[in-house]
Amino acid sequence: MFDHKKYRRFETVRLTDRTWPDQEINKAPDWCSVDLRDGNQALVNPMSVTQKTRMFTLLVKLGFKEIEVGFPSASQPDFDFVRKLIEENRIPDDVTIQVLTQARENLIKRTFESLEGVKRANVHVYNSTSVVQREQVFNMSRDEIKTIATQGACWVRDYAAQYPATEWEFQYSPESFTGTEIDYAIEVCDAVIAEWTPENGQKIVINLPATVEMSSPNVYADQIEYFCRHLKQRDQVRISLHTHNDRGCGVAAAELGVMAGADRVEGTLIGNGERTGNMDIVTMGMNLYSQGVDPELDFSNIPEIIDVVEYCTELPVAARHPWAGELVYTAFSGSHQDAIRKSVNYHTEHQQTHWNVAYLPIDPRDIGREYEAVIRINSQSGKGGVALVLERDFGIELPKWMHAPLSQQVQQAAETQGVELSAATIKTIYEQSLVSVPAQWQLNDYELHTDSNQVSAQFSIGEAQFSGKGAGALEALCDALAKQYQCEIEVSHFDEHSIGAGTDAQALASICVAINGALEYAVATNEDTSAAALQAMLTAFSRQAIKVAPSVQGTEQVA
Secondary structure, three states: OOOOOHHHOOOOOOOOOHHHHHHHOOOOEEEOOOOOHHHHOOOOOOHHHHHHHHHHHHHHHOOOOOOEEOOOOOOHHHHHHHHHHOOOOOOOOOOOEEEEEEHHHHHHHHHHHHOOOOOOEEEEEEEOOOOOHHHHHOHHHHHHHHHHHHHHHHHHHHHHOOOOOOOOEEEEEEEEEHHHOOHHHHHHHHHHHHHHHHHHHOEEEOOOOEOOOOHHHHHHHHHHHHHHHOOOOHOOOOEEEEEOOOOOOOOHHHHHHHOOOEEEEEEEHHOOOOOEOOEHHHHHHHHHHOOOOOOOOOOHHHHHHHHHHHHHHOOOOOOOOOOOOOOOOOOOOOHHHHHHHHHHHHHHHOOOOOOEOOOOOOOOHHHHHOHHHEEEEEOOOOHHHHHHHHHHHHHHOOOOHHHHHHHHHHHHHHHHOOOEEEEHHHHHHHHHHHHHHOHHHEEEEEEEEEEEEEEEEEEEEOOOOEEEEOOOOOHHHHHHHHHHHHOEEEEEEEEEEEEHHHOEEEEEEEEEEEEEOOEEEEEEEEOOOHHHHHHHHHHHHHHHHHHOOOOOOOOOOOO
């Protein structure tokens, strides 16, 4: 039964003079990827050595300087992978690998054995301190739990001393920090820090996990600010965050936690992790990037990141995943498409210094996405989107008054087929509805004679010959057609512009013609500007010709 009364509001620290809401993130935190440990232990099929190696290579390429590579005391594969990295010299000199261990001597000893010969490493020891773990899992008192933490710290310190060639950093996590009384969590961390003596130069990280996300992000931020204020040797340690995403707020909690004073953030690419996942470093990093802050990680090739993550985790990346998903820069809505098209053009024409384009928080090209994915056409799409696809993919730029009739044809096809239409399909619809013309309506040749500001013209169309008069070639053709077919012809709209440049340039003529009041639209291209205009007229007229008179097939010279 769905009964909300079985739950109660999470109670935590009361911080009435909080300062974090007034802070801004103006530089990237220290990042630590935990894909190879926390992310790996959450997989249905743990990564193979090949997969781990590929993931590690990607993390280094992206610019991570701290990478948690495993839990070597927990399994032989993790132990072997750590040894592989060290023995094959795969760890760059500026990268610190991190390993996790529980606060038990045999596990700590095994952990240091796995790290023998490494240049620098972070040994991350933890034990759970929360109320529910103390009372229901371990049945231990506060003092007993704190003793586990301090004894673990001593073992880490003493075993590290046996490997003096390595540059060590120690890290402690009061696991389930958010479910621990805040003053008690500080008491335990102070005791651990005292064993490690950072005042003598030992590097220390205190990691504060939201092992299970229990509250809204602002509450986590209050906890972090309170912790930072009251930790005795705050200035001599790095405060790290490790948020999970049970409430869907892992990134928000990490961002607010950094505003509250944290120095470092642990997470995974695309947020893979237990239950609903870890903090997503791609999302948080791109959030910073979109605000003009250098994330100090290279996300310029998001497709590669997705390929590696999907290969290593055997999990798909959601199409709507923030920043990285296949569809996050895609507009199907007609109004969105029109706004994007106009905004992109404005941005280009006005040479804008800063990106400010409707519906696109960043330029997709920055992260390896092309504009081909921005506008995609289905039955919900509008005229602006269709026009943009033709212009973007095929260099076909139509006048605005031509957008609506073409869009109607595209929408009808999309509704009939019930699927998204490809760019190639849209071009086919464009050609069929505006360009294609029966052979008998093809302009073969024309001849113009000007006398007293009037043009007399001869037209060879299919197998027929026509003649007419007017102020110009197009008007003369209308005159010839109107006389032959006893109909009224009025050019409502006409536009012509060049495509390309130099000797290969062509003219693209677009026309809207009212034939006995019925509107017809057509497009034609030709190296000769007059020929393009005349063919556009003939193509449009051919749509109505069968309604106004017999075909011109076989028609003789018309005076």
